[in-house]
Amino acid sequence: MIKKYSLVVLFSLTISLISAQDFDFGKVSLKELKEKGHPIDSSANAAYLYKSKKCYFRYLDNSGFELVTEVFERVKIYNKEGYDFATKAIPLYKASQGNREKIIGLKAVTYNLVGNKIEESKLKKDGIFESEMSEFYDQTKFTMPNVKDGSVIEYRYKVNSPFIFNVDEFVFQHSVPVNNLEFSFSSPEYYKYKLNSKGYLGIYPKKTSVNSSVNIKSKTRSDMPSKTVTTTFNNDKINFIEDRHIYSLTNIPALKEEPYINNIDNYRAAVKYELSYVQYPNSIPKYYSSTWKDVVKTIYDSPSFGVELNKSGYYNKDIDALVASTSDPIQKAALIYNFVKSKVKWNGIYGKYTYNGVRKAYKESVGNVADINLMLTSMFRYVGLNANPVLVSTRGNGVPIFPTREGYNYVISSIDTGAGIVLLDATSMYSMPNVLPTRVLNWEGRIIGKDGLSSTIDLYPNSQSSSVIMMTTELTNNGDLTGSYRKVAKLHNASDYRRNYNESDEESYIDEIEKSLDIEISDFEVKNSLDLGKPILESYKFVKESQADVIGDKIYFSPMFFYRSKSNPFKLEKRNYPIDFSYPSETTYRIIVEIPAGYKVETLPESRNIGLPDQLGSFKYSINQKNNQVHLLVKKSINKAVLTPEYYTAVKDYFKILMEKENEKVVLTKI
Numbered sequence: 001m002i003k004k005y006s007l008v009v010l011f012s013l014t015i016s017l018i019s020a021q022d023f024d025f026g027k028v029s030l031k032e033l034k035e036k037g038h039p040i041d042s043s044a045n046a047a048y049l050y051k052s053k054k055c056y057f058r059y060l061d062n063s064g065f066e067l068v069t070e071v072f073e074r075v076k077i078y079n080k081e082g083y084d085f086a087t088k089a090i091p092l093y094k095a096s097q098g099n100r101e102k103i104i105g106l107k108a109v110t111y112n113l114v115g116n117k118i119e120e121s122k123l124k125k126d127g128i129f130e131s132e133m134s135e136f137y138d139q140t141k142f143t144m145p146n147v148k149d150g151s152v153i154e155y156r157y158k159v160n161s162p163f164i165f166n167v168d169e170f171v172f173q174h175s176v177p178v179n180n181l182e183f184s185f186s187s188p189e190y191y192k193y194k195l196n197s198k199g200y201l202g203i204y205p206k207k208t209s210v211n212s213s214v215n216i217k218s219k220t221r222s223d224m225p226s227k228t229v230t231t232t233f234n235n236d237k238i239n240f241i242e243d244r245h246i247y248s249l250t251n252i253p254a255l256k257e258e259p260y261i262n263n264i265d266n267y268r269a270a271v272k273y274e275l276s277y278v279q280y281p282n283s284i285p286k287y288y289s290s291t292w293k294d295v296v297k298t299i300y301d302s303p304s305f306g307v308e309l310n311k312s313g314y315y316n317k318d319i320d321a322l323v324a325s326t327s328d329p330i331q332k333a334a335l336i337y338n339f340v341k342s343k344v345k346w347n348g349i350y351g352k353y354t355y356n357g358v359r360k361a362y363k364e365s366v367g368n369v370a371d372i373n374l375m376l377t378s379m380f381r382y383v384g385l386n387a388n389p390v391l392v393s394t395r396g397n398g399v400p401i402f403p404t405r406e407g408y409n410y411v412i413s414s415i416d417t418g419a420g421i422v423l424l425d426a427t428s429m430y431s432m433p434n435v436l437p438t439r440v441l442n443w444e445g446r447i448i449g450k451d452g453l454s455s456t457i458d459l460y461p462n463s464q465s466s467s468v469i470m471m472t473t474e475l476t477n478n479g480d481l482t483g484s485y486r487k488v489a490k491l492h493n494a495s496d497y498r499r500n501y502n503e504s505d506e507e508s509y510i511d512e513i514e515k516s517l518d519i520e521i522s523d524f525e526v527k528n529s530l531d532l533g534k535p536i537l538e539s540y541k542f543v544k545e546s547q548a549d550v551i552g553d554k555i556y557f558s559p560m561f562f563y564r565s566k567s568n569p570f571k572l573e574k575r576n577y578p579i580d581f582s583y584p585s586e587t588t589y590r591i592i593v594e595i596p597a598g599y600k601v602e603t604l605p606e607s608r609n610i611g612l613p614d615q616l617g618s619f620k621y622s623i624n625q626k627n628n629q630v631h632l633l634v635k636k637s638i639n640k641a642v643l644t645p646e647y648y649t650a651v652k653d654y655f656k657i658l659m660e661k662e663n664e665k666v667v668l669t670k671i
Contacts, residue, residue: 023050023180025072026109028152033113036150037078041177041254046082048178049152050074053170055273056186059214065188067161069168074154077147085176086110086144086153091137093166101161103140108155110144121146123155135355164191165275165288166406170247172203173269178252185273188212189241192285194276196402199269200576201252205245212242247271259569260579262395262442267577274404292403296446296454299391299405304353308374309389312382314359315375323383332383333415337424337433340376346427352391352411369427370411376426377413386416390423390445390457399443412440414447414457421447421457430498432532434461435491441582441641460641464584465491469563471589477596479548481561482541489536492583497536502529510540517562519544553670554602559593559623559632564662568655575648581638589634593666600671601625605664610657613650616640621661630666 038044052072057065075085094100108123121144128142144153170183185205187193197203216236257264279285287294300306322339323332344361349368354361358375361367367375373389380387391408393400400407412425422433423445431437436459444456466489473483489497501509510524519542527537548557558564595601604623611618620635636658643651 023052023072023074025107025154025156028074028111028118028154030113030116030118032074032076032152033111033118033150035076035078038076038177040251044082044176044254045077045079046085046176047076047078048073048174048176049076049180050154051178051181053183054186055167055170055184057164057188057191059216061217063162065164065191067164067167069159069161070156071159072154072156074152077149077151077153079149082176083147086147086151087141088155089139089141090157090159091133091139091168092159093161093163094136094138095163099162100138101159101163101166104158104160106140106142106155106157108142108144108153110146111152111154112146112148113150119146134349134351136351167193167273167275169270169272171268171270172247172249173199173201173252173255175254175257175264177254179250181247181249181252183247183271184244186242186244187273189243190280191278192276193273194402195245196272196274196404197270198272198401199267201269203247203249203269203271205247205271208244208246210242210244211239213237213239256572258572258575260581261577262580262582263398264577266399272404274402274406288405292446292454293452295403295405296448297452299352299408300448300452302353304357304370305374305389305411308354308358308370309378309381311358312378314362315379316382319379319382329383329385330417333380333385333422333433336379336383337376337426340372340379340426341429341431344372344375344426346372350394350397350409352408372426373411373413373424376424380413380415388414388416388447388449390414390447391454392440392445392459393442394439395442396439397442408446410440412436412445423457423459428495428499430495430502430532432491432495434463435495436461438492438496438582461492461583463491464586464637464639465489465493466586466588467493468588468590471561471591472594473561473592474594475548475555475557475596477550477555477598479546479550479555479557481544481547484541485539487536487538489538493585494532494536497538498529498532501526517542517544519562555596555599555668556665557593557668558663559591559630559666560589560634560662561591563589565655565659568652568659570648570652570655572648575645578645579643579648579651581641581643583641584639586635586637588636589632591632591634593630593632595628595630595668598671599668601630601666602669603667604630605661605666608657608661610654612654613647616643616647617651617654619654619658619661623666634662 032049038047050073054070056068058068059065077083077085090103092101092103106128110121112119123142123145127145128140131139133139147153172178172181216238217234255264255268275288277285277287288298319336322335326332343365345366347366347368349355351368351370354370354374355368356364356371358371358378361371362375377387377389390412392410392412393408394410397409412423415422423436424433425431425436425440428437441459443459445459446454447457448454468488470486471483473481475481510521514521521540521542524540528534529536544562547561548555604625607622609618609620617638620633622633624631
């Protein structure tokens, strides 16, 4: 997807291959500590002075090759906003067989300048925290001690991994500048890795091959005629070619984030090495992820995926009874969908593979994403529906541009009705057919059919979610406002509302509205919070002080009041990645303002209609006076979920006009 966009580097800096510089651990300089701000990017809160990573293989006699990753990073902290870089979280992969990645040799120091002397604060055990993140990942996290404005921190460690397929992504670009960077990846000729790169800095490795070898120790035992057992030790030297990729760069610009982006990591310069195939001498290659067909087959053949789809004995009697009263396929689908949503609760864990297994999840009424949605798909198939699982990469996981098993971290269900494909996710009580949780709305999913073939499907909805807000208000001559409010929300807007409202107690929910809008609320009521087939209806009465400026015999106020836009969310001169609104939406405001007795309208803002190019959106501002009232209609529409960067200037101008119009004043004068 990202290849569709022709993007330009945010900074006009040259990134080039350079000769290695000396950055020894513990050799922090006075110059680094005295630096008050970044010499190129004055907005930087921190900077990587040096970032190094080396990935290579070592041979163990009992288990063969394992992957070793050495990390060394030195970071300058300029101010309190940069303190987040003083905490480092290291994910460690583990398998159900007991194999796991291990971190060794962790050493970290904070350096501060006290007078003209360098003060060192070493990381101690009480600053290191280990936790289990999921079935497949543990985490080692540490927080650097004694961090202050101007500190320099550095840390180094190794990760030994038995998982040769699991090479961590190497990130070149961060939210802060990187002054110097070195990365190398070396692998024996038996393991062929595919290089996937992303971002727009045009980074390429220097490739070399060198001769290498390992010594393999072995022992044999033999029985002699005298019945004495002898042991012979052997030491064999194996020669092979080692492939090396080397990156050495300077002055990598920060990647600036803006609102309305699904995941900034999709556009961050990085490389990922994924195992494509293994071929030992005199053997046929074993493929892992060369094509989408290989990827799909690997996932589908897993006992925690395809096998789980074929199980039905644990639910068949319940489903037979559930759908016995109808022959309508759509009605059957609705009954099963609602049954699974209420029967099995999501434990909050993502995954394309089952966690407990569908049978156990059904029995215990709790499971991960795959437990629930593979179960749902199986039930759909059981009653004769053309249903298939859909692999998804969530917004937080990024976009799987290249064929990769690791790119997908979620699975949903689909039904081909003949008239179109309906997407469903039973992990959320508030989702509906084709109204998926926002976390799932991330470019394309991959449908896996029974025949093992796959196809892509757009995850973004086409239907426009809507909210209509109606306010009848009365403005007093001292600028205070009283009124009644009513909101009607549909589709994703309704789903988002239900999640926020139902997962909070009502008093806290009202408090949050009062705090965010600075109003006092009474007579609060919500209808259809659990009836997904109907729109959300929210209503209340409110009081708000100082909503108008009273100057002499005139009153000035924005008829949008506390709903007017405060600033333009788009501030970059040029944006080099898509604008992601999650889903098409339309918000309408109908506001009536009763003006205070003794006043008349002197001036009204001009009505105005504007549109985005190619009918991608529109803004309507219509205002008029009726008797002693001001009537305002504002309608804001975005007609497509994702807009390409070429529309950035138009979108920025659209929001600029929108903000200006919403802040324009009605002027009242005394009669």
